[in-house]
Amino acid sequence: MPAWLEDVDAEPADSAAPAWLQTKDEAPGKASVDDAPAWLRDETSATTSAGGRAVPSSDVPPWLQDEEDETGLSSDKDANLAPWLRGLGNEPESPQIAEPLANLSTAESASDADDTFLEGAELPRWLNPSEAERPVPTSDPVPATQLDWLKRLGIVDSDSDSVNIVEPILEQGTRRPPTVRKRSEQQHTDMALLASIVASPYPEPVAPAEPLPPTRWQRIGVERILYSILVIALLVALIIPGVTAPLQSEVPISPEVVELGILLDSLGDEDVVLVAYEWAAQRSAELRPLEAAVMQRLVANRTKLILVSTDLQGTLLSFDLIEPLREAGYNNENGIPLGGRDYVLLGYRPGGDLALRQLAQDLRGQLKSDFDGNDASQSLVANNPDGTPRISTLDDLAMILVLADEAQDVQSWMEQVHRAAPEVPITFLLPNEAQPLAQPYLRLPNVYHLAGQQGALALLSTDADSDSATIAAATGQLSFAVVVFLVLLVGGSLISLRTRPGRPKGDDS
Amino acid sequence: MSGDAVVTLISGLIAVSLTLLVFSRLLGDNPAFRMVQYLFVGLSLGYAFVVVYHQILRPNTLAILTDLNNPSGLMLRLVPWFLALLLLPRLFGRQKLSWLANIPLAILFGVGTALAVGGTIVGTLVPQVLDSIRPTGSDPVQVIGSVLLVLGVVVTLSYFYFTLAPTTRSGQLIRGSARVGRWFLIVAFGFFLAGGLLTYLTALNERLEFIVTWLRAPLG
Numbered sequence: 001m002p003a004w005l006e007d008v009d010a011e012p013a014d015s016a017a018p019a020w021l022q023t024k025d026e027a028p029g030k031a032s033v034d035d036a037p038a039w040l041r042d043e044t045s046a047t048t049s050a051g052g053r054a055v056p057s058s059d060v061p062p063w064l065q066d067e068e069d070e071t072g073l074s075s076d077k078d079a080n081l082a083p084w085l086r087g088l089g090n091e092p093e094s095p096q097i098a099e100p101l102a103n104l105s106t107a108e109s110a111s112d113a114d115d116t117f118l119e120g121a122e123l124p125r126w127l128n129p130s131e132a133e134r135p136v137p138t139s140d141p142v143p144a145t146q147l148d149w150l151k152r153l154g155i156v157d158s159d160s161d162s163v164n165i166v167e168p169i170l171e172q173g174t175r176r177p178p179t180v181r182k183r184s185e186q187q188h189t190d191m192a193l194l195a196s197i198v199a200s201p202y203p204e205p206v207a208p209a210e211p212l213p214p215t216r217w218q219r220i221g222v223e224r225i226l227y228s229i230l231v232i233a234l235l236v237a238l239i240i241p242g243v244t245a246p247l248q249s250e251v252p253i254s255p256e257v258v259e260l261g262i263l264l265d266s267l268g269d270e271d272v273v274l275v276a277y278e279w280a281a282q283r284s285a286e287l288r289p290l291e292a293a294v295m296q297r298l299v300a301n302r303t304k305l306i307l308v309s310t311d312l313q314g315t316l317l318s319f320d321l322i323e324p325l326r327e328a329g330y331n332n333e334n335g336i337p338l339g340g341r342d343y344v345l346l347g348y349r350p351g352g353d354l355a356l357r358q359l360a361q362d363l364r365g366q367l368k369s370d371f372d373g374n375d376a377s378q379s380l381v382a383n384n385p386d387g388t389p390r391i392s393t394l395d396d397l398a399m400i401l402v403l404a405d406e407a408q409d410v411q412s413w414m415e416q417v418h419r420a421a422p423e424v425p426i427t428f429l430l431p432n433e434a435q436p437l438a439q440p441y442l443r444l445p446n447v448y449h450l451a452g453q454q455g456a457l458a459l460l461s462t463d464a465d466s467d468s469a470t471i472a473a474a475t476g477q478l479s480f481a482v483v484v485f486l487v488l489l490v491g492g493s494l495i496s497l498r499t500r501p502g503r504p505k506g507d508d509s
Numbered sequence: 510m511s512g513d514a515v516v517t518l519i520s521g522l523i524a525v526s527l528t529l530l531v532f533s534r535l536l537g538d539n540p541a542f543r544m545v546q547y548l549f550v551g552l553s554l555g556y557a558f559v560v561v562y563h564q565i566l567r568p569n570t571l572a573i574l575t576d577l578n579n580p581s582g583l584m585l586r587l588v589p590w591f592l593a594l595l596l597l598p599r600l601f602g603r604q605k606l607s608w609l610a611n612i613p614l615a616i617l618f619g620v621g622t623a624l625a626v627g628g629t630i631v632g633t634l635v636p637q638v639l640d641s642i643r644p645t646g647s648d649p650v651q652v653i654g655s656v657l658l659v660l661g662v663v664v665t666l667s668y669f670y671f672t673l674a675p676t677t678r679s680g681q682l683i684r685g686s687a688r689v690g691r692w693f694l695i696v697a698f699g700f701f702l703a704g705g706l707l708t709y710l711t712a713l714n715e716r717l718e719f720i721v722t723w724l725r726a727p728l729g
Contacts, residue, residue: 227535234714238721285715286708312557315564348564353624373568414636415628433708436700440637451704453711477718481710 222495226488233484234477241473247483248476250468251457260448261462263399263425264297271398272304272381272391274363276413277314279405283431284317287403289456290429294401295321297463299328303398304381305343306367306391310355314403315348315371340370340379347371353412360420364392394421403429407437414441422446429455453478521723528716592616664690 183191237243267273279287298305305325309315322345326332330342346366349355359366367377376382382391390396394417402413410428418426425446430438432452442449450459457474460466527545534542569586576582592613598606641662645652668690673680 224535231532231535231713231717234717235721238714238718282712283708285712312560313553315560316556348560350561350565352621353628354620357624357628369568371564373571411633412628415632416624419628419632431708432704432711433701434704436697436704440640441633443640444636452707454707477714478707478711481714482707485706485710 222492222499226492230481230484230488234481237477237480241476244473244476244480246476247479248472249479251454251461251471251475253458253461256448257450257455257458258462260427260450261297261459263448264294265301267298267301267303267398269302269304270390271301272306272396273298273399273401274306274308274394274397275318276400276402276404277307277309277318278311278409278413279317279403280311280313281317283405286431286452286456287405287429289453290450290459291321291403293456293459294427294429294450295324297459299325299330302329302342305330306346306381307343308346308349308359308366310349310352311409312348318345318347339374340376340381342381344376344379344381345371346376353416356412356416360394360417363394363396364389367391394424397421397424400424400426401429402426404438405431405434407434410434410438410441414444414447418447518727521726525720525723528720532716661690661693665693666690668694 307318307321309318325343331338331340333341344367347370349359349366351358364377364382367379367382368375370376380390382389384390394400400413400417400421402409404410404413410430413426413428418424423446425448427448427450428438428442430449430451432454435442435449435451438449441447450456453474457471460471461468527548530541530545533539569589573583573586573590576586595609595613597610598604599610601607641658643655643658645655664686667683667686670683670687673683675681675684
């Protein structure tokens with residue numbers, strides 16, 4: 001323990017402070033000061049001397065010496081300070097800055113007194129200040145307005161409620177806030193334009209010029225005229241068949257059609273054909289003739305049939321086949337119904353591709369319930385007369401016949417069914433619209449197809465008993481329709497070119 | 510006139526009237542045409558419900574009743590009904606339990622996707638690729654056809670190849686090939702349009718012939 005602290009311990013008990021401090025408080029005394037460290041002694045002496053005596057400060061740390069010397073006497077000692085501290089205490093307060101600051105403090109006090117935050121609100125009586133308590137507004141509003149930083153920056157003039165440039169309130173010679181800038185001429189121009197836009201009302205709407213009333217021909221339209229001509233021409237050709245006589249010709253029969261005809265003719269009454277109705281009634285113009293042409297061959301050979309559909313409308317259309325089949329003796333023996341002898345109507349199978357997959361995986365399982373809920377797996381279609389199964393898998397079928405109205409139907413049957421039994425011939429009856437899209441599948445082996453009315457007529461033509469006059473009339477009617485359509489298309493294009501408004505000059509687009 | 514003839518006449522009259530109402534669209538959109546449209550939609554929906562009831566709902570309900578004494582069979586029968594019930598929370602407004610419907614939908618989409626992928630690879634992709642490269646025979650026309658087929662496939666596919674910069678040499682080659690492929694596509698679309706035109710002209714012919722035949726029938 002240092003000696004000066006030991007002396008402190010030796011002080012009387014009633015003295016709470018060290019001796020040197022007591023000396024400082026009470027009266028200047030040399031004895032106590034002598035025990036303190038040198039730098040403390042200097043401080044004490046300086047304090048007690050009250051400026052009367054200049055104490056040498058060589059024992060005080062340099063930074064304290066500098067601080068002591070507030071009168072500028074120690075300016076030569078700034079060399080011991082950090083550069084940013086040098087001369088800080090010597091800088092005189094600028095009167096030009098002090099004045100706005102004084103104004104600012106005045107404004108703050110005035111703002112406190114003039115608290116109008118709840119002014120105008122309906123307060124309870126006990127919250128309303130009495131007239132005596134209500135602060136009197138200050139007579140000089142200038143300091144309060146100076147608090148508004150927007151106005152101080154000269155952006156808003158509260159008196160005129162308009163955008164304006166207000167001269168900064170800082171007096172000359174004071175430092176301007178760095179954000180204050182003078183507006184350019186362009187900005188002034190833009191502001192004037194904005195002000196004029198705000199001030200001026202919307203212009204009166206100008207009523208558009210009344211369009212000229214369309215002429216009679218414009219109201220009817222070229223398209224309707226062309227459609228009407230097409231309908232009238234077709235009606236005339238139907239009523240007077242001689243009109244189409246020049247266009248009547250034999251139907252071209254492709255080798256594939258011939259091959260399909262031979263295949264159909266080769267089917268017998270022991271063969272089973274799976275017939276799928278995957279079409280909707282809107283394609284009946286093409287699919288009805290196709291259905292009739294193929295079913296005529298099958299019924300003539302009394303080929304056994306399994307009718308199925310994964311399409312709701314197709315199910316309805318498959319029911320239409322029941323009556324012609326009964327008339328042909330299918331499941332009918334002299335008026336006595338014999339269910340499952342010649343055909344089985346499975347009806348609607350839900351699930352789309354899933355239903356087809358089930359059909360491909362377990363055909364016999366699908367026969368356990370026909371459209372009436374009866375078990376068709378015990379019928380003569382599914383079994384031979386001796387009780388052995390005739391149909392177990394797809395490979396037991398003689399042919400698969402699909403009446404499809406979309407290329408997607410072809411894709412589904414090829415992907416789910418034909419790949420399970422690629423050796424079984426599959427025949428697609430399609431509208432002309434779907435044939436090009438399904439063409440890639442139709443080129444594969446064991447895949448046959450007939451498309452449109454021409455396909456039906458071609459298959460009918462392969463039959464020796466077919467009515468060639470009817471076939472020729474149908475061919476002529478269709479050819480006539482195509483010719484009339486093309487003529488109208490060309491004529492309509494020419495009319496459209498002539499009546500089209502010309503482009504403005506210089507418009508190269 | 511026999512009863513059948515009267516029925517045929519009246520049903521024909523209805524069909525002809527509806528056909529003419531559809532043709533009235535030629536004069537612009539009108540209430541008569543819309544009435545036929547709504548009638549068609551309503552009939553289709555009503556018929557669909559009848560088919561679904563008779564072919565799906567009723568047989569499966571009866572199957573459950575007959576399997577009441579067969580617990581294992583009954584459980585199997587109830588699984589589809591349970592999955593169908595899980596779809597019902599989607600009907601209610603707050604949708605708190607709508608996540609339950611995700612289960613049957615996930616099964617549905619999963620099975621459907623598996624079927625589609627399997628079927629596409631085996632039933633479409635492989636056969637199409639194999640069919641695109643046919644062996645050439647001795648017939649010159651067949652040889653030209655086979656070469657044209659391969660060429661058409663390549664240039665048409667190059668039309669959809671967008672990831673090569675046209676500034677490079679290979680990019681310029683693809684660009685030129687794509688131009689040829691574009692013409693192949695245009696020709697193919699022309700075939701599609703011709704097929705559609707034939708279909709609609711056939712439908713128009715068939716309807717007009719139906720009207721003429723019906724009108725001629727009373728006259729003998």
